[in-house]
Amino acid sequence: MSVEAPLQTDLRQQVHDAARRARVAARTLAALNTETKNRALHAAADSVLAHVHDVLAANAADLDAARAAGTPEAMLDRLALNPQRVDGIAAGLRQVAGLPDPVGEILRGSTLPNGLQIRQQRVPLGVVGMVYEGRPNVTVDAFGLTLKSGNAALLRGSSSAARSNEALVTALRGALLGEGLAEDAVQLLPSADRATVTHLIQARGLVDVVIPRGGAGLIDAVVRDATVPTIETGVGNCHVFVHAAADLDVAERILLNSKTRRPSVCNAAETLLIDSGIADVALPRLVSALQAAGVTVHLDPSEEELRAEFLSMDIAVAIVDGVDAAVAHVNEYGTGHTEAIVTTDLAAAQRFTERVDAAAVMVNASTAFTDGEQFGFGAEIGISTQKLHARGPMGLPELTSTKWIVWGDGHTRPS
Amino acid sequence: MSVEAPLQTDLRQQVHDAARRARVAARTLAALNTETKNRALHAAADSVLAHVHDVLAANAADLDAARAAGTPEAMLDRLALNPQRVDGIAAGLRQVAGLPDPVGEILRGSTLPNGLQIRQQRVPLGVVGMVYEGRPNVTVDAFGLTLKSGNAALLRGSSSAARSNEALVTALRGALLGEGLAEDAVQLLPSADRATVTHLIQARGLVDVVIPRGGAGLIDAVVRDATVPTIETGVGNCHVFVHAAADLDVAERILLNSKTRRPSVCNAAETLLIDSGIADVALPRLVSALQAAGVTVHLDPSEEELRAEFLSMDIAVAIVDGVDAAVAHVNEYGTGHTEAIVTTDLAAAQRFTERVDAAAVMVNASTAFTDGEQFGFGAEIGISTQKLHARGPMGLPELTSTKWIVWGDGHTRPS
Numbered sequence: 001m002s003v004e005a006p007l008q009t010d011l012r013q014q015v016h017d018a019a020r021r022a023r024v025a026a027r028t029l030a031a032l033n034t035e036t037k038n039r040a041l042h043a044a045a046d047s048v049l050a051h052v053h054d055v056l057a058a059n060a061a062d063l064d065a066a067r068a069a070g071t072p073e074a075m076l077d078r079l080a081l082n083p084q085r086v087d088g089i090a091a092g093l094r095q096v097a098g099l100p101d102p103v104g105e106i107l108r109g110s111t112l113p114n115g116l117q118i119r120q121q122r123v124p125l126g127v128v129g130m131v132y133e134g135r136p137n138v139t140v141d142a143f144g145l146t147l148k149s150g151n152a153a154l155l156r157g158s159s160s161a162a163r164s165n166e167a168l169v170t171a172l173r174g175a176l177l178g179e180g181l182a183e184d185a186v187q188l189l190p191s192a193d194r195a196t197v198t199h200l201i202q203a204r205g206l207v208d209v210v211i212p213r214g215g216a217g218l219i220d221a222v223v224r225d226a227t228v229p230t231i232e233t234g235v236g237n238c239h240v241f242v243h244a245a246a247d248l249d250v251a252e253r254i255l256l257n258s259k260t261r262r263p264s265v266c267n268a269a270e271t272l273l274i275d276s277g278i279a280d281v282a283l284p285r286l287v288s289a290l291q292a293a294g295v296t297v298h299l300d301p302s303e304e305e306l307r308a309e310f311l312s313m314d315i316a317v318a319i320v321d322g323v324d325a326a327v328a329h330v331n332e333y334g335t336g337h338t339e340a341i342v343t344t345d346l347a348a349a350q351r352f353t354e355r356v357d358a359a360a361v362m363v364n365a366s367t368a369f370t371d372g373e374q375f376g377f378g379a380e381i382g383i384s385t386q387k388l389h390a391r392g393p394m395g396l397p398e399l400t401s402t403k404w405i406v407w408g409d410g411h412t413r414p415s
Numbered sequence: 416m417s418v419e420a421p422l423q424t425d426l427r428q429q430v431h432d433a434a435r436r437a438r439v440a441a442r443t444l445a446a447l448n449t450e451t452k453n454r455a456l457h458a459a460a461d462s463v464l465a466h467v468h469d470v471l472a473a474n475a476a477d478l479d480a481a482r483a484a485g486t487p488e489a490m491l492d493r494l495a496l497n498p499q500r501v502d503g504i505a506a507g508l509r510q511v512a513g514l515p516d517p518v519g520e521i522l523r524g525s526t527l528p529n530g531l532q533i534r535q536q537r538v539p540l541g542v543v544g545m546v547y548e549g550r551p552n553v554t555v556d557a558f559g560l561t562l563k564s565g566n567a568a569l570l571r572g573s574s575s576a577a578r579s580n581e582a583l584v585t586a587l588r589g590a591l592l593g594e595g596l597a598e599d600a601v602q603l604l605p606s607a608d609r610a611t612v613t614h615l616i617q618a619r620g621l622v623d624v625v626i627p628r629g630g631a632g633l634i635d636a637v638v639r640d641a642t643v644p645t646i647e648t649g650v651g652n653c654h655v656f657v658h659a660a661a662d663l664d665v666a667e668r669i670l671l672n673s674k675t676r677r678p679s680v681c682n683a684a685e686t687l688l689i690d691s692g693i694a695d696v697a698l699p700r701l702v703s704a705l706q707a708a709g710v711t712v713h714l715d716p717s718e719e720e721l722r723a724e725f726l727s728m729d730i731a732v733a734i735v736d737g738v739d740a741a742v743a744h745v746n747e748y749g750t751g752h753t754e755a756i757v758t759t760d761l762a763a764a765q766r767f768t769e770r771v772d773a774a775a776v777m778v779n780a781s782t783a784f785t786d787g788e789q790f791g792f793g794a795e796i797g798i799s800t801q802k803l804h805a806r807g808p809m810g811l812p813e814l815t816s817t818k819w820i821v822w823g824d825g826h827t828r829p830s
Contacts, residue, residue, distance in 0.1 A: 027746075027770065030769075030770075031769060031770070110791060112789070112790075112791065116780060116784060118790060120807075125802050125803075126772070126802065204638070208802050209802065209803055223619070223642060224642055227638060227639055229644075229801060229802070229803045231803070247825070249825075250825040253825060253827055254825065254826075254827060256827075257827035257828060261827075261828060261830055262830070331442075349822075353820045354445075354446060355442065355445075355446070357541070358818065359818065359819060360818070360819040360820075360821060361818065361819070361820050361821065362821045362823065363820075363821065363822045363823060364822070364823045364824055364825055364826070365531060365821050365822070365823025365824075365825075365826040365827075366823075366826060366827045366828050368827070368828040369531060369821060369823075369826065369828055370819070370821075374527070374828070375527075375533060375819070376525060376527065386644060387540050387541065387623050387624065387644070387816035388540075388624055388644045388646070388803060388804040388816070389803040389804040391816050391817050391818065391819075392535075392817070392818075392819045401802035401803070401806050402806050402807070403773065403774065403775070403776065403806065403807075404774060404775040404776070404785070404790070404806075404807045405768045405775075405776050405778075406775060406776065406777045406778065406780050406784060406785075407764075407778045407779070407780070408777065408778060408779045408780025408781075408784075409779055409780075410662070410664075410665040410668060410669065410779055410780075411669075411779070411780040411781060411784065412668055412669060412671075412672035412676075412780075412781045412783070413672060413676060413781050413783035413784055413789070415676055415677070
């Protein structure tokens with residue numbers, strides 16, 4: 001809350017010091033059993049509820065500042081907390097307590113011909129950095145998932161939510177202290193200066209992974225400048241392809257759900273592709289349905305519109321000649337998030353699912369289903385759109401690494 | 416083989432063009448069935464054998480050039496091919512043909528309460544870049560593993576092996592062509608200019624992953640400058656910790672095997688840690704044994720020696736006070752590759768395996784066992800020392816990503 005901007009070297013030092021404290025905390029977290037972690041999650045939920053007045057007061061101050069800065073109403077709504085939302089945040093922690101603990105799971109193992117016993121076991125990643133925008137609930141969600149998976153969290157939220165995040169993290173750290181656990185399992189990094197992000201994503205050797213959650217600009221910047229491994233999440237230019245053999249009732253239902261259910265989320269559809277074989281019937285019908293639902297339809301879209309993640313009640317529409325052209329379009333313009341085909345033709349559905357290069361491919365289902373909760377993971381830290389480590393909704397197992405443990409009896413390897 | 420250095424923009428264009436051709440090839444590779452890929456691997460093995468004279472002639476030219484440049488004998492041996500080694504390279508391809516195909520494996524799946532059927536399926540990564548030094552056999556090994564896992568390979572070997580690699584890749588591409596497959600499944604990038612590496616690791620959107628294989632300098636440079644996701648491999652500052660309750664016969668055997676079996680490989684031991692509780696007996700005995708085996712023992716090592724990956728007949732020796740101090744030392748100085756404890760005490764072994772942060776932890780076994788072949792993977796593309804995606808020896812499954820495929824029946828998500 002200092003009005004003076006810290007010197008860059010101080011800020012770097014500050015981030016590195018936090019990362020070192022997180023490393024120390026992470027070593028103790030890795031050794032905690034499931035019961036202890038679950039108890040801590042319930043204590044954290046209790047603490048958030050006990051601090052509800054502080055949290056709401058801090059949030060009101062954030063909202064005042066945002067309003068004074070002319071923040072649009074939709075953004076204010078993302079930032080706003082109220083008693084119901086705080087209840088929901090606490091309930092989220094209890095839900096994570098109920099999820100299976102991934103740490104210690106044996107993934108593979110065998111006794112080698114020479115008698116060596118090898119096993120591959122899940123272990124925490126260590127120190128997980130999160131860079132995110134907007135909603136203060138992400139602060140608590142990230143804490144819950146990282147704690148349950150035995151990791152320490154270094155959180156860098158947006159400056160617009162700084163006071164809310166501070167109040168929430170204070171509640172979380174208090175709960176950890178009360179349980180006799182390392183407070184530094186969760187730390188909030190300063191958000192006033194963009195350079196914090198740079199220092200975090202370049203703290204190689206101190207931070208094990210950084211997960212950016214936000215718009216394309218944030219994610220591109222993180223990936224470009226990071227030396228710490230990162231997981232790209234959540235940029236979704238998702239398509240709905242209406243194949244020549246589609247049932248148009250089904251197509252209309254899926255299209256509207258994919259576009260209008262929650263236009264601001266990453267699994268919302270941004271482009272409608274219509275097979276030329278049914279364009280004369282399907283185009284007018286689907287465009288009318290979209291317009292009737294309040295969607296602005298970009299017919300004859302520009303290259304830029306085809307690449308856009310609108311995150312609004314807008315959609316681009318393009319005509320393609322059959323499945324292969326649809327696949328080519330999706331693989332060229334998509335962001336590898338979620339792609340849907342509507343068809344009654346099995347071969348078309350199979351070709352589309354096989355050839356589309358994305359985290360999730362839907363057949364006759366809304367793009368809105370790509371979601372950790374929907375997939376049965378209970379909660380998610382984000383939706384990975386990259387191919388390494390995790391792809392699609394990331395639950396607790398995706399917040400772990402593995403370690404090979406080998407038991408011998410004086411074994412040496414022959415040359 | 417042009418004597419003129421290409422302009423930087425041309426070189427970048429050249430790498431990007433190769434990556435685009437690889438992308439096109441990768442899409443066809445992803446759809447191949449296992450039989451077709453296995454047939455191609457056998458054809459590739461036949462072709463390497465059929466080209467043995469070209470390969471050996473090219474290798475002789477590489478060796479002449481290296482000798483003229485004053486390359487040390489050990490390096491020349493790494494570079495050298497002979498008929499037996501070429502036989503071994505071809506046999507490696509046939510061995511990969513015999514391994515299970517990871518592509519298409521269903522990892523998880525369920526029918527959700529709403530009837531949606533979701534399944535997580537292994538898919539190829541797409542375009543895999545490899546940057547490596549020295550041995551020309553890596554060229555063929557990398558091709559075999561990437562092809563079997565349905566990926567296209569962009570190979571950037573060392574300039575010292577340029578002619579050998581060229582001859583091998585010509586043989587491999589000929590085999591692909593003969594099988595009616597995309598030749599661009601394997602491409603060799605120019606090796607004369609270091610900038611090729613930079614262009615490859617920054618071809619985000621064109622290349623899906625880059626795996627550097629080589630010394631710490633290469634790997635650091637790749638990780639620092641890459642915007643494409645990378646997998647760090649093979650830097651091993653491995654420790655053998657002789658605990659107070661160790662059987663010294665076992666300790667001596669494991670230590671000598673870990674250090675001297677092949678000192679130039681990444682799983683060789685570089686530091687011996689001796690528990691202070693038995694230092695008076697263990698130190699003189701183990702140091703004598705090392706010296707008798709021709710190892711240069713660095714007693715009272717500098718900070719630099721404690722961090723060194725000697726890759727030679729050198730070892731640093733340090734005394735530590737018990738398991739926790741050994742763990743702290745290993746976690747501070749190690750590179751997260753392989754760490755071994757020698758002990759008869761169960762609690763000490765468990766504490767060490769739980770707390771050491773490394774890809775592999777050995778109890779009473781040589782560090783030399785961290786190896787894809789030893790672990791039963793059949794072959795490996797490298798040994799990952801990072802925590803994301805893959806950790807330890809990387810076999811075929813580690814060269815894949817996953818995709819969620821969701822089958823519905825007009826499913827929409829309620830708000």
